[in-house]
């Protein structure tokens with residue numbers, strides 16, 4: 582599987598290609614519980630839907646429940662339903678979302694926000710495949726695949742006693758991790774193209790996109806809100822710049838990267854990225870430590886090894902910044918072995934604090 586799109590999910594980076602394979606396997610399996618972890622806006626719900634849509638359960642319901650958005654006292658009756666007279670106001674019985682998802686998939690988003698009492702009730706659904714509605718005594722059997730998602734570190738929450746350990750292990754049968762967008766920057770141009778096409782479909786005078794310098798700057802940005810933030814930016818740009826191509830100066834302040842501003846324009850103005858242009862862009866991500874026509878250049882005293890060493894340091898620091906210090910990811914971005922990167926970091930005595938840019 583090497584397509585750049587799988588069930589509406591865009592990604593050509595190796596991690597996304599691996600994710601597509603995992604989704605395919607999980608879909609075929611059809612029953613195992615899945616726990617999706619990733620920062621907000623990385624596409625957790627999209628992945629959950631894809632797992633359902635490709636599974637034998639696809640002709641039944643995909644039922645999403647956002648555990649953080651529903652107040653605690655309502656979440657129990659939303660999930661488990663209630664019998665007539667269960668509480669004041671329960672004038673007729675209500676089917677809960679777990680029962681509604683029978684033979685389909687239940688997507689429990691923000692599972693880390695679920696209160697302990699409900700965690701215990703959910704554990705029973707996972708263990709016994711049955712539950713009682715609020716106010717009911719008779720157990721109801723269900724055949725439901727549970728796909729949970731969270732942006733929290735559930736393992737840490739277990740260690741702190743804030744999440745049930747037994748439930749964590751029941752949920753984490755197949756862990757799926759979606760990396761943040763800053764750790765897969767090669768997906769950005771593709772996502773930009775995808776959202777421009779999507780948003781431009783219904784427009785007479787659609788937004789035409791970004792020029793090379795704007796795109797370069799977006800690639801250097803940290804994307805705390807991940808793909809959702811990128812989608813919002815393109816929506817914003819489509820409104821302000823319909824029928825136009827946006828350059829670096831037109832980007833909102835926070836998306837403008839000073840390194841990009843100092844880089845010269847690429848040799849070709851074509852919107853189409855050729856392999857050569859991509860390589861050229863990569864080399865222009867960093868301004869050289871010495872200007873090309875300095876005194877040393879004229880006198881022929883350029884210290885080639887020192888300059889190459891500096892450039893190597895800049896590349897490593899840049900990769901560590903955009904991966905927030907994740908050395909495995911940084912090595913992947915740089916196409917280096919992890920051990921090679923670790924040796925270079927040690928030799929260069931680079932500090933270990935990459936969280937803030």
Ligand SMILES: Nc1ncnc2c1ncn2[C@@H]1O[C@H](COP(=O)(O)OP(=O)(O)OP(=O)(O)O)[C@@H](O)[C@H]1O
Nearest residue numbers: 589590591592620621622623624625626627808809
């Ligand atoms: N790889 C992707 N390809 C295309 N669209 C994507 C991708 N990842 C995310 N999106 C889009 O970004 C938006 C956010 O995705 P989604 O709601 O699935 O994220 P999430 O991780 O569940 O977020 P949250 O944790 O805040 O609920 C959606 O509009 C989704 O379609």
